[in-house]
Amino acid sequence: MPSSTRPDPGYHLAHTVSSGPGPTVALPQPEIWPIPITREPGRTARAEATCGTCGMTLEYRLFSTSRTRALRAMWAVLLIVTALCCAVTAYLALAPGPDGRPSGALLFLGLLAAPGIAFLSGRQFFRETGLRGPGRWIGHKGHALHTGTIAKNDT
Known part of the structure; x- marks a missing residue:
């Protein structure tokens, strides 16, 4: 068959x-x-x-196989982008600002959202059938x- x-x-x-x-x-x-x-x-x-x-x-x-591969590629790109956003946000949150103090609350929110989206997109990348x-x-x-x-x- x-x-x-x-x-x-x-x-x-x-x-x-x-x-x-x-x-x-x-x-x-x-x-x-x-x-x-x-x-x-x-x-x-x-x-x-x-x-x-x-x-x-x-x-x-x-x-179809080709559409499934395209979906996996999309999830992989989303995973890479959100992981990079998380890394940049973490760096900016931990690095001192121009006045010597850490950056503001918006960066903290990025530290919450980016890992969550990275986790979900990574999960879908590995589970996409x-x-x-x-x-x-x-x-x-x-x-x-x-x-x-x-x-x-x-x-």
């Missing part, structure tokens, strides 16, 4: 059913269901996945996207 028509491994829909004890907090215990989607060369693939736990049907899109749909960022009605190999409930 050519690689362009082979299902992409590791796309799963997780439905949180309970919470189990963890070392410091309760950890969610999901049931995992595969998302039957294949990457199409030069096109965005669309598929519906039905949650085996609650029966809800969710729609997903999987971008080109898959879009409900549950991608924070979950959707008890559902979340999982990538990678998860053996639980897979048949």
